[in-house]
Amino acid sequence: MTKRIGLVVKNDPRAIRKADELENWLMSQKIHVYRKENAPQTLAVGGQETSHAPDDLFCVLVLGGDGTFLSAVHWIGNSPIPVLGVKFGEVGFLAEISEDNLFSVLNTILHNEIKTRRRMRLTASIVREDRVIFSETVLNDVVVNKKALARLANITTFLDNHYLTTYRADGLIVATPTGSTAYCLAAGGPIVHPAVPGIILTPICPFTLTIRPLIIPDSVEIRLVLEKKTSDILVTFDGQSCMELHDTDTLIIQKSPYPVQMIRIPEQRYFDIVKSKLRWSGSRV
Secondary structure, eight states, rough: OOEEEEEESSSSHHHHHHHHHHHHHHHTTOOOEEEEESSOOEEEEEEOOOOOOOTOSSSEEEEEEEEHHHHHHHHHTOOOOOEEEEEEEESSSSEEEGGGGHHHHHHHHHHHHOOEEOOOOEEEEETTTTEEEEEESSSSSEEEEETOOOOEEEEEEEETTTTEEEEEEEEEEEOOOOGGTTTHHHTTTOOTTSOEEEEEEEEESSSSTOOOOEEEEOOOEEEEETTTTOOOOEEEEETTEEEEOOOOOOEEEESSSSSEEEOTTTTOOOHHHHHTTTGGGOOOO
């Protein structure tokens, strides 16, 4: 059967040129291409209709940065389609390869069995009046934060229905290990290897300095409720979509049964990427 590959391309001239070259090469190999141009990023309001990738794709190649990769994962949805990031962004923690070795890696993928590693995702649901009004799956994080002029958010937090604390902060980040190098890291959270089965809770500018980031088992269900009269609070999902959270809502976050299948390059090591991107020991991006 003829292979069919998806291309998700950043709205960037260099990425588009490489995508054109790649598409022509794939067509010369008798491989069908389903191409999706990634428009300039706007935050979608929850409930808007979104398209989804065809289920019969052999794999998806993402030409862009981490934002484009997250958009592609959202597009793939719950399908177990293998995905490979090709760096065209600024940092690129989610990109496995650079454009320089794209064709050699792709040639190996096409003629050998694809090897993948699973990356945990989270499912977040907003419950209002005993009804789920919105649900989303994320690879990086779910962020509860206040609007620009709002007061501190008071976020009451339960773990497996047991009260943990009430965060008084500008917001709260609930992240996967993959998302530990994103907003979570900028807010002072730890770097967690993607193979570690945990979920990270990181408050954003907490009012109490003794409130620190917390890593919990990935089996725990997290319930977040705003204190009464807390208003102007948004929940963002991987920076791709958002919903306003009311003080009568409950935000439920737990491990998703649908991990992302990221194509694994044997010679690529996670900590080499971290050292390079964060410029440890004088290394360069």
